[in-house]
Amino acid sequence: MTTIAMIGIGAVGAVYTNLLNQDETTELYCVMDDKRKERYVREGMNVNGKETKLNYVTPSEVNKEIDYVIFTVKNTQLHAAMDLAQSIVDERTTFLSLLNGIDSERELSERFGEDRVLYGLTNGIDATKNLHDVFYTYPGTLYFGEKRNEQVTERVQQLQAVFERAQIPSVVPVDMERQLWHKFMVNVGVNAVTAISRSTHGVLRDSEELLNVSKRAMNEVIQVANTSNIALTESMIDEFFENVWTKVGYSGKTSMLQDIEAKRKSENDYFAKRVIEVAQKHGISVPVNETLYAFVHHEEKRF
Numbered sequence: 664m665t666t667i668a669m670i671g672i673g674a675v676g677a678v679y680t681n682l683l684n685q686d687e688t689t690e691l692y693c694v695m696d697d698k699r700k701e702r703y704v705r706e707g708m709n710v711n712g713k714e715t716k717l718n719y720v721t722p723s724e725v726n727k728e729i730d731y732v733i734f735t736v737k738n739t740q741l742h743a744a745m746d747l748a749q750s751i752v753d754e755r756t757t758f759l760s761l762l763n764g765i766d767s768e769r770e771l772s773e774r775f776g777e778d779r780v781l782y783g784l785t786n787g788i789d790a791t792k793n794l795h796d797v798f799y800t801y802p803g804t805l806y807f808g809e810k811r812n813e814q815v816t817e818r819v820q821q822l823q824a825v826f827e828r829a830q831i832p833s834v835v836p837v838d839m840e841r842q843l844w845h846k847f848m849v850n851v852g853v854n855a856v857t858a859i860s861r862s863t864h865g866v867l868r869d870s871e872e873l874l875n876v877s878k879r880a881m882n883e884v885i886q887v888a889n890t891s892n893i894a895l896t897e898s899m900i901d902e903f904f905e906n907v908w909t910k911v912g913y914s915g916k917t918s919m920l921q922d923i924e925a926k927r928k929s930e931n932d933y934f935a936k937r938v939i940e941v942a943q944k945h946g947i948s949v950p951v952n953e954t955l956y957a958f959v960h961h962e963e964k965r966f
């Protein structure tokens with residue numbers, strides 16, 4: 664039996680928790696504070712119109728040693744989520760973050776120790792949450808592993824087996840840091856553009872004008888990545904739009920568009936702002952990201 668604590672039963676968390684819940688060899692805890700638990704128990708959570716049967720618990724109700732904690736909160740919520748995790752883990756517990764951006768692995772390492780943290784992300788999932796209803800057509804692919812995976816470690820193999828039984832597509836790339844930056848490039852390219860223009864995935868797919876802005880923002884990430892010794896290449900941009908973006912549902916919405924529509928603070932500080940910060944260090948100019956950052960920031964100030 665593998666014990667997993669999930670923290671963050673939102674768009675991404677509900678999809679993966681629901682899939683993990685079908686695997687009888689996984690004991691799953693959806694860990695949350697008292698207030699959220701009361702709401703989740705009362706209102707439940709539906710995925711694609713079907714009620715889920717999830718085990719909502721507060722930290723004091725976790726009575727087993729936890730093998731893995733998987734975080735699926737927003738970057739802005741990670742600190743509170745780590746506080747919540749603190750009392751349910753021991754020195755054997757491994758941590759995995761599926762958060763977008765290039766910050767969460769570092770933040771988890773600072774709190775729990777680098778050797779206990781795996782790298783992770785999910786690409787291509789088109790999960791949209793509306794109160795306690797989550798819809799998706801495509802679960803995407805979960806990329807995870809140690810920072811480098813020339814040899815796949817036992818804890819990664821164990822988790823790979825869990826994902827396979829739960830029918831969650833997963834890949835363990837050799838270079839997870841590069842994979843994380845690749846996803847960062849994607850989010851920097853598509854999230855702000857869809858949020859500012861209020862466009863679904865399908866609208867972005869069909870608009871040459873919007874795609875052009877996204878691609879220019881992604882190009883700036885590549886320049887910044889390359890000066891940070893991360894080998895992203897320009898061909899990855901078209902590969903993403905051809906191989907991944909063609910699969911996501913037409914009416915799917917990026918997490919940033921969902922935040923802006925719900926008048927929630929988005930992850931702008933973890934996407935465009937991070938590009939600007941790293942670019943400044945290396946003396947690189949990133950005007951497209953500066954513009955996108957300003958537009959999203961302006962929206963958020965009106966909430």
Ligand SMILES: NC(=O)C1=CN([C@@H]2O[C@H](COP(=O)(O)OP(=O)(O)OC[C@H]3O[C@@H](n4cnc5c(N)ncnc54)[C@H](OP(=O)(O)O)[C@@H]3O)[C@@H](O)[C@H]2O)C=CC1
Nearest residue numbers: 671672673674675695735736737740743744762763790918
């Ligand atoms: N949506 C998408 O399609 C994709 C999102 N991502 C990334 O995944 C991450 C999660 O995004 P997404 O699922 O959209 O976000 P959501 O806002 O839909 O979900 C986050 C969930 O975490 C819960 N939460 C927040 N703080 C805590 C806490 N302290 N304890 C327990 N639960 C908590 C929230 O509860 P409450 O609602 O009560 O605040 C919410 O249900 C982000 O980094 C995002 O960029 C990656 C790929 C695709």
Ligand SMILES: CC(C)(CO)C(=O)C(=O)O
Nearest residue numbers: 786787788853916917918
């Ligand atoms: C780009 C996308 C939709 C990929 O799943 C995503 O990561 C997000 O919405 O934040």
